[in-house]
Amino acid sequence: xxxRVAPRRxxxxxxxxxxxxxxxxxxxxxNGGVTVSEAVHERVLAAVEALNYRPSDLTRAVFAGRxxxxxxxxxxxxxxxxxxxxxxxxxxxxxxxxxxxxxLSNRDPETERKMLSLMDSHRVRxxxxxxxxxxxxxxxxAEAGTECVLMARDTEPDHPRIHVVRLDxxxxxxxxxxxxxxxxxxxxxxxxxxxxxxxxxxxGLADAAKxxxxxxxxxxxxxxxxxxxxxxxxxxxxxxxxxxxxxDAVFAATGISxxxxxxxxxxxxxxxxxxxxxxxxxxxxxxxxxxxxxxTIVQPAVKMGMAAASIxxxxxxxxxxxxxxxxxxxRSSTAV
Amino acid sequence: xxxRVAPRRxxxxxxxxxxxxxxxxxxxxxNGGVTVSEAVHERVLAAVEALNYRPSDLTRAVFAGRxxxxxxxxxxxxxxxxxxxxxxxxxxxxxxxxxxxxxLSNRDPETERKMLSLMDSHRVRxxxxxxxxxxxxxxxxAEAGTECVLMARDTEPDHPRIHVVRLDxxxxxxxxxxxxxxxxxxxxxxxxxxxxxxxxxxxGLADAAKxxxxxxxxxxxxxxxxxxxxxxxxxxxxxxxxxxxxxDAVFAATGISxxxxxxxxxxxxxxxxxxxxxxxxxxxxxxxxxxxxxxTIVQPAVKMGMAAASIxxxxxxxxxxxxxxxxxxxRSSTAV
DNA sequence: GTGAAAGCGCTAACAC
DNA sequence: GTGTTAGCGCTTTCAC
Numbered sequence: 062x063x064x065r066v067a068p069r070r071x072x073x074x075x076x077x078x079x080x081x082x083x084x085x086x087x088x089x090x091x092n093g094g095v096t097v098s099e100a101v102h103e104r105v106l107a108a109v110e111a112l113n114y115r116p117s118d119l120t121r122a123v124f125a126g127r128x129x130x131x132x133x134x135x136x137x138x139x140x141x142x143x144x145x146x147x148x149x150x151x152x153x154x155x156x157x158x159x160x161x162x163x164x165l166s167n168r169d170p171e172t173e174r175k176m177l178s179l180m181d182s183h184r185v186r187x188x189x190x191x192x193x194x195x196x197x198x199x200x201x202x203a204e205a206g207t208e209c210v211l212m213a214r215d216t217e218p219d220h221p222r223i224h225v226v227r228l229d230x231x232x233x234x235x236x237x238x239x240x241x242x243x244x245x246x247x248x249x250x251x252x253x254x255x256x257x258x259x260x261x262x263x264x265g266l267a268d269a270a271k272x273x274x275x276x277x278x279x280x281x282x283x284x285x286x287x288x289x290x291x292x293x294x295x296x297x298x299x300x301x302x303x304x305x306x307x308x309d310a311v312f313a314a315t316g317i318s319x320x321x322x323x324x325x326x327x328x329x330x331x332x333x334x335x336x337x338x339x340x341x342x343x344x345x346x347x348x349x350x351x352x353x354x355x356x357t358i359v360q361p362a363v364k365m366g367m368a369a370a371s372i373x374x375x376x377x378x379x380x381x382x383x384x385x386x387x388x389x390x391x392r393s394s395t396a397v
Numbered sequence: 398x399x400x401r402v403a404p405r406r407x408x409x410x411x412x413x414x415x416x417x418x419x420x421x422x423x424x425x426x427x428n429g430g431v432t433v434s435e436a437v438h439e440r441v442l443a444a445v446e447a448l449n450y451r452p453s454d455l456t457r458a459v460f461a462g463r464x465x466x467x468x469x470x471x472x473x474x475x476x477x478x479x480x481x482x483x484x485x486x487x488x489x490x491x492x493x494x495x496x497x498x499x500x501l502s503n504r505d506p507e508t509e510r511k512m513l514s515l516m517d518s519h520r521v522r523x524x525x526x527x528x529x530x531x532x533x534x535x536x537x538x539a540e541a542g543t544e545c546v547l548m549a550r551d552t553e554p555d556h557p558r559i560h561v562v563r564l565d566x567x568x569x570x571x572x573x574x575x576x577x578x579x580x581x582x583x584x585x586x587x588x589x590x591x592x593x594x595x596x597x598x599x600x601g602l603a604d605a606a607k608x609x610x611x612x613x614x615x616x617x618x619x620x621x622x623x624x625x626x627x628x629x630x631x632x633x634x635x636x637x638x639x640x641x642x643x644x645d646a647v648f649a650a651t652g653i654s655x656x657x658x659x660x661x662x663x664x665x666x667x668x669x670x671x672x673x674x675x676x677x678x679x680x681x682x683x684x685x686x687x688x689x690x691x692x693t694i695v696q697p698a699v700k701m702g703m704a705a706a707s708i709x710x711x712x713x714x715x716x717x718x719x720x721x722x723x724x725x726x727x728r729s730s731t732a733v
Numbered sequence: 734g735t736g737a738a739a740g741c742g743c744t745a746a747c748a749c
Numbered sequence: 750g751t752g753t754t755a756g757c758g759c760t761t762t763c764a765c
Binding site for chain 2: 069070071113115116117118119120122123128129130132133137138139144147148151155158160161162163164165175176178179180181182183184201204205206320323324327345346347350351352
């Protein structure tokens, strides 16, 4: 750790000297609250201007024992849900001078932990994360005073500074069932990533079907393992189920699975929605322009991001549990 | 600014006390370099472990006069180019303990300036930005010691701490021409956002055409003003040019214009590529699954992000000018 | 090999 | 009203 590497820049002392006052006075005019004489006020402001001085949020944070940064740990940025989350967090955080650190885990537990540690080193004031294998780290950060917001989690660690913001996944599932049933489908395959959210969405759909007296042809969601490449197994499953006549709709229950599922259906040569209906998850610019346009179930990700940031900034230590409702966007891929 | 709000957490002093040594010694074993007796070394490490102590990068930064954060200011996250940029920056920055702050301008100059100021307040060590209306701010940050990397800029401010990383936009344009010409098209319309990059790409295409003795039917790119909604004007332009027989290909020269252009062509009912060829910019997961699949010209965004971060961390003050080469991904939308 | 002390840039008591 | 002083958590001379 070399010392003083950057070119000198104006500090509060520089400004004080130039204005012929003490650093305390400079601090006072900059932060307001206390009364300062008109003359001094002007001299200080002039000095600030002349020296292009901007107080260091860094030093302020050291003093206050709390920074103005939030740690945002996501899996990647290819899911529109994550993108909107960033948007939402920024919208709430920025106005109060808070900036989010963005880190991507790419679903690697090792990376996940490293990034969390890094954020802790940087003393983020709050953490918003989709991490799943780092409860111990999160707990120790909460213990140390960091507000932690867990996204899309089913577990609910008991700590006043650990909050949970999630979608009502069961509702998303039953919403999928209702839409598909309404359009005349009942032989549904659910495709998902292997996450609590995905399982809950399946459960929601299966339960809703049961209430209507229908049993799904497949009694568990098809779990995608490798998200980076087309799934041969999925392709085969859809092809054989369809041939057996036990399939008239596929519900991709998570953002990433949407692409892989669409791809599988198309590669078999099945026509959507004539041969088979396709209901996707998350909305993205191109969904409307696909052939056919895609029906999707969408989470209010921007709102969820805003809520997460609000908890950190405005309701620390309140152990929030927030649940948001999904929305259906019906387009052609599930049309009758 | 309230003081001491967060619950106390272990500081270097806590560790020192518990290990029965001075803070200086703790610092020494944590940072290495100096020799410390075996016994003390162990006691300190044990205390660190027991107290779950993690040194504050914040305080270190105050002392060192330089943080481990980078400011990343982008327009939005809907363009795959930006997403890959984040990926690239993280890949280089994270391993050395550097975390990027992410801010979105949504192309609003006001927001752009606010975010830049915020980042400066946070004393980012370096800045990577697509900002266009804030040269004065960038210059003052560079002056104060912040490494600034301008992305996609044609101007080149003269300062050792202001760097430029960009695509060879002319090459992208001529690459577009060559591909389209090869597949038998020459009556090309270029659609773009109103940016230096877009203009250069048009210029590159027009010049290449000229070299081949061809004059474009339209002597300037169609500049999209509102990126958030379909463009009626674009739709009309394409329809009328096509009817006149002066159009057999459209080149969307920027990431966002790709969507709006595709939309316009489709809404007219023109068939791609039979009636008209369509060449897009930037690659994204769905491009391959559109009907037809989209041919695109792609910038090596991940590499560009890595380069930008490297400049900040490894080559400060070297006034870099980097130019990257685009790549063509040929698919069905430009097939013969 | 280890401790005491100064100082990074800033804010908040406490005097005057 | 304004200056003086102490101190936030850390690193680094400088003594011992």
